[in-house]
Amino acid sequence: MIEAVNIQKYYDDLQVLKGVDLHIKKGEIVSIVGASGAGKTTLLQILGTLDAPSTTPTTSLKINGENVLQLKDKALSKFRNLNLGFIFQFHQLLPEFTALENVCIPAFIAHKNKSETEQEATRLLEYLGLGHRTHHKPNELSGGEQQRVAVARALINKPAIIFADEPSGNLDTVSAENLHQLFFDLRDEFGQTFVIVTHNEDFANMADRKLVMVDGLISN
Template identity: 45%
Template structure:
């Protein structure tokens, strides 16, 4: 299949804003009655086709910030704007709609459904979004071919290597043509060579499809290969 055959949400990159984080704060109650300020202030803008590394030491709040960005966790203060839509006052159904239609998630552990094949794992999110299996299968097949798994469509996760499983997870994240990809250590469990290949493939897809991507990573070598990096330091998000 030729490069770029599978089209994402606007193949050409026009630099339009996909994500805005404005004054995000988060804290958690402590046993002594006080509160721990994990995120004191986070401001960030991501545009289409832009891959941004989120770095910082363990415990700095990277996963918390990703959860807040994905509306999986409510911030103590601040606003998340997804593709021009403010989310602070939205109900659960509206937030679920945005996650389903405009976001894709990639985790350190692939979280594939073990009883389903690779292609079924990429079909299912599309069916949840309202497509029939017949409608969903062509895109699932094309995405898996694009990530180099055209010959492994019917393999269940247990029959795939770690790198292959993560490639399926990336294809699944792109299944519904999202505007934004959120990834938490997507190559963290892979060896160096496999990690390098998976990252290169993810980078190609982000730039080709014009998706915005925020990727938390401890791997500074990989972070340097992204368009830019931001650091969570002492609770504040700053340019790396």
């Protein structure tokens, strides 16, 4: 599902990633932990094609069999939109749109049918326990509800992989636990692969595999 070889990243003279090799299987839930500055978010952004690695002759990144480092910008954007979903610590919902409209946005970007998209978005929101909140705007929702809307948005295009960066970092304990369980339920129901950066050790230990990053490398 994800095959990364010799992933390096420099910011000027600072080397943040020092040659990460990683293989993640389909349907696997992988957590990435480590101290601040270890390179977790940088790695996640590169795996999610939001950033590019520093190029070396041996660097490669294949996702679902596609060598994404060889894609031009437009093709890469299309690949990302259709194959990858993203959940961030701060939900990044657009405040002027309803929950339903926020969920639909990635599908509209992919030029999918409006009626079918709205039906699918409604189904996802109902699955996530938000069927009664579809027409509420983000400021009318609790933090946990906002994050579940963001989860629905990440799922709308039925992506093969969901990348999450501290998805429960801004939630209370109960909402965080509910979100964590939701990821496992989604994997079991839809077969998606999850790659999750987290500081929550309990959640990290629940994953199928926990990767510990130390100073730009995976230590285990």
